[in-house]
Amino acid sequence: MNLKQQQYINGKWVDANLGNTRDIINPFNQEVIATVPEGDESDAKAAIAAAREAFDNGEWSTTPATERGAIVRKIAELIERDKEELANLESLDTGKTVEESRGDMDDIAGVFRYYAELADKDGGELIDPPVPNAISKVVHVPVGVCGQITPWNYPLLQASWKLAPALATGNTLIMKPSEITPLTTIKVFELMEEAGVPGGVANLVLGSGSTVGAELSGNTDVDLISFTGGIVTGKKIMQAASVNVKKLALELGGKNPSIVFADADFDIAVDQALNGVFFHAGQICSAGTRLIVEEDIHDEFVNALVERVKKFKLGSGFDEDTQMGPLISAEHLAKVEKYVETGIKEGATLAVGGSRPEDPELQRGFFYLPTIFTDCTTDMSIVQDEAFGPVITVEKFRTEEEAVKIANDSIYGLAGGVWTNDIAKAERCVAKMRMGTVWINEFNLYFPHAPWGGFKQSGIGRELGRLGMEEYTETKHIFQNLKPESINWF
Numbered sequence: 204m205n206l207k208q209q210q211y212i213n214g215k216w217v218d219a220n221l222g223n224t225r226d227i228i229n230p231f232n233q234e235v236i237a238t239v240p241e242g243d244e245s246d247a248k249a250a251i252a253a254a255r256e257a258f259d260n261g262e263w264s265t266t267p268a269t270e271r272g273a274i275v276r277k278i279a280e281l282i283e284r285d286k287e288e289l290a291n292l293e294s295l296d297t298g299k300t301v302e303e304s305r306g307d308m309d310d311i312a313g314v315f316r317y318y319a320e321l322a323d324k325d326g327g328e329l330i331d332p333p334v335p336n337a338i339s340k341v342v343h344v345p346v347g348v349c350g351q352i353t354p355w356n357y358p359l360l361q362a363s364w365k366l367a368p369a370l371a372t373g374n375t376l377i378m379k380p381s382e383i384t385p386l387t388t389i390k391v392f393e394l395m396e397e398a399g400v401p402g403g404v405a406n407l408v409l410g411s412g413s414t415v416g417a418e419l420s421g422n423t424d425v426d427l428i429s430f431t432g433g434i435v436t437g438k439k440i441m442q443a444a445s446v447n448v449k450k451l452a453l454e455l456g457g458k459n460p461s462i463v464f465a466d467a468d469f470d471i472a473v474d475q476a477l478n479g480v481f482f483h484a485g486q487i488c489s490a491g492t493r494l495i496v497e498e499d500i501h502d503e504f505v506n507a508l509v510e511r512v513k514k515f516k517l518g519s520g521f522d523e524d525t526q527m528g529p530l531i532s533a534e535h536l537a538k539v540e541k542y543v544e545t546g547i548k549e550g551a552t553l554a555v556g557g558s559r560p561e562d563p564e565l566q567r568g569f570f571y572l573p574t575i576f577t578d579c580t581t582d583m584s585i586v587q588d589e590a591f592g593p594v595i596t597v598e599k600f601r602t603e604e605e606a607v608k609i610a611n612d613s614i615y616g617l618a619g620g621v622w623t624n625d626i627a628k629a630e631r632c633v634a635k636m637r638m639g640t641v642w643i644n645e646f647n648l649y650f651p652h653a654p655w656g657g658f659k660q661s662g663i664g665r666e667l668g669r670l671g672m673e674e675y676t677e678t679k680h681i682f683q684n685l686k687p688e689s690i691n692w693f
């Protein structure tokens with residue numbers, strides 16, 4: 204299988220301006236699954252010009268919100284129609300199990316539906332002004348031309364969190380997916396065309412971050428940049444975006460603590476701790492990679508984790524019994540291997556894993572064994588740095604205060620969890636935990652209605668929920684004097 208794909212600029216499917224291409228690799232066996240255009244700054248500039256023209260001519264931004272909502276709803280329907288094809292493509296491209304990709308597609312359709320429903324619900328607000336004979340109203344208008352940059356771990360899901368609210372609110376956009384996982388995003392642009400998104404409104408440019416991504420971030424015709432990815436890239440984008448003081452939304456990494464109290468439901472906490480980290484081989488921004496376990500149950504808890512981990516089935520995302528697929532690339536595998544070496548050097552105890560699997564069937568894929576480190580302390584770099592792989596660090600605590608202190612000791616603040624049957628204790632912890640999402644007796648659950656984003660260096664702004672829509676609007680106050688008179692000051 205080698206799919207031929209194109210970019211979508213100004214309503215046309217096009218190759219890269221310079222004719223360059225990139226092979227897309229299946230991380231399970233390193234086979235080439237597609238060849239896509241490798242755009243550069245010139246492709247990005249063409250797409251920005253198209254989006255600028257489409258915004259400035261006002262046709263899309265002045266289309267009644269109900270009509271825009273109907274188009275966004277149609278996109279949801281088309282995703283549901285083509286769910287199986289999209290799920291297969293996502294699994295080929297990322298290595299995740301098809302079951303997981305099917306779940307992603309349901310979530311993605313749900314996001315388009317959610318923003319379709321919200322599209323025409325904002326009629327503005329009338330203010331009672333402190334002066335007579337006047338009308339004062341507040342309206343929300345589209346920001347303009349939006350640059351959108353997404354990562355490889357949840358390619359289409361992260362794209363949907365940006366595309367749906369941007370379209371619903373009347374913006375025009377240029378999307379740049381991760382250069383290594385563009386396939387489902389390309390397919391969704393076909394569906395957006397089929398749903399009736401006008402040419403020039405939504406543009407797709409393929410290529411690397413240092414060329415296409417940098418152009419989107421630094422180009423003064425782009426009014427907003429919405430980025431999901433790593434912290435180092437996020438800082439570069441923030442700097443580049445300052446050129447014209449773009450509106451900025453950053454969804455960055457996490458090093459997410461999960462506090463397990465001795466009074467938690469033991470079996471559920473073990474099960475969810477495993478799911479919180481090893482789902483998608485730990486390549487999740489909100490993975491619960493920092494387990495903080497109460498001393499009384501620590502040893503028993505770790506033993507239970509280790510026994511379960513030994514039975515994990517690694518394999519192709521297309522095999523029904525596979526529980527964990529490969530990592531995304533050779534480069535990422537090397538990064539995870541280095542991280543584990545660091546953990547050993549820092550004195551953490553390797554309880555299980557810590558190497559590539561020996562199974563001959565897995566040698567062509569970028570597999571890494573699920574790994575658990577114990578005897579970890581907060582000052583270790585493996586406890587502070589994002590591994591973005593199947594690795595848990597376990598720390599011990601004695602008191603509630605100590606648990607919260609350990610949980611907050613991070614530059615990140617994306618998500619965290621508390622496991623206990625004492626609800627008052629859970630609430631006390633949650634009140635002090637500095638993260639954008641905190642789960643009680645749950646981990647890694649998200650849905651379109653609730654905002655998602657980070658405290659501290661996990662990001663700026665929010666996606667999903669009403670706040671995720673507001674990111675794509677500017678607030679305008681309109682004041683009308685119904686009885687103008689001279690002031691006679693000068």
Ligand SMILES: NC(=O)c1ccc[n+]([C@@H]2O[C@H](COP(=O)([O-])OP(=O)(O)OC[C@H]3O[C@@H](n4cnc5c(N)ncnc54)[C@H](O)[C@@H]3O)[C@@H](O)[C@H]2O)c1
Binds near residue numbers: 353410411417431433
């Ligand atoms: N907070 C969230 O919701 C969330 C969700 C998913 C992933 N993430 C984070 O994403 C990271 C993993 O994804 P990744 O490895 O693809 O991240 P990355 O930062 O390497 O790349 C993300 C995107 O940025 C582009 N890019 C790279 N350099 C750029 C530059 N100089 N200018 C503009 N764009 C540039 C890439 O091409 C890619 O499209 C992890 O840190 C993870 O935590 C966060």
Ligand SMILES: C[N+](C)(C)CC=O
Binds near residue numbers: 356357360487649
């Ligand atoms: C935001 N989420 C959890 C869908 C993917 C993070 O990598």
